[in-house]
């Protein structure tokens with residue numbers, strides 16, 4: 001894919017986000033600046049990422065710590081005010097590095113990792129903000145806290161650990177109507193009075209916005225198909 005195309009795609013997605021916000025039945029979402037477009041760069045060639053950076057895009061997402069460490073320290077030095085989100089599962093032995101490179105970790109989903117994050121934050125004196133991933137489809141192969149354990153886990157992270165939890169994230173099962181999952185996540189976020197909802201990817205971000213997404217995670221619609229592993 002040509003670099004020029006990356007810029008066109010970013011503008012296209014922005015337009016679609018504006019349209020979705022304008023048409024949203026939820027009045028509080030009618031402002032475009034209520035939705036952050038996270039450009040998902042996992043496995044994308046560096047030229048495409050640089051094209052987005054040169055176009056002035058600031059918010060990016062990755063799903064592996066190791067891959068992020070290969071690319072982002074340099075890019076963050078060169079391009080200022082980048083906000084980098086971790087979107088993939090986190091192992092506790094990678095927590096220290098994750099805290100150093102990421103600004104937001106969206107995939108907090110178990111006590112062990114929450115504790116390690118707290119400890120590492122204190123060691124390096126950096127406060128991130130976090131989202132809790134909910135496994136809304138209760139899929140065995142997927143990470144995320146199970147719906148029936150969500151209340152306890154959110155309370156534990158907030159009250160016991162005092163982690164800065166700002167929102168919820170989900171990845172609905174493929175081949176299922178995602179909007180059921182979006183609606184569930186929104187209801188949960190309202191219960192907990194959490195402001196952020198990370199949901200919606202290239203295929204369904206417009207629906208997600210109608211259901212109140214504040215963070216959409218868009219990879220292929222911006223950068224094109226990812227090369228095979």
Ligand SMILES: *Cc1c(COP(=O)(O)O)cnc(C)c1O
Nearest residue numbers: 040063087201202217218219220
């Ligand atoms: C890869 C990925 C995305 C982006 O998916 P696209 O379909 O390419 O938009 C979004 N969220 C997560 C968690 C991902 O791993």
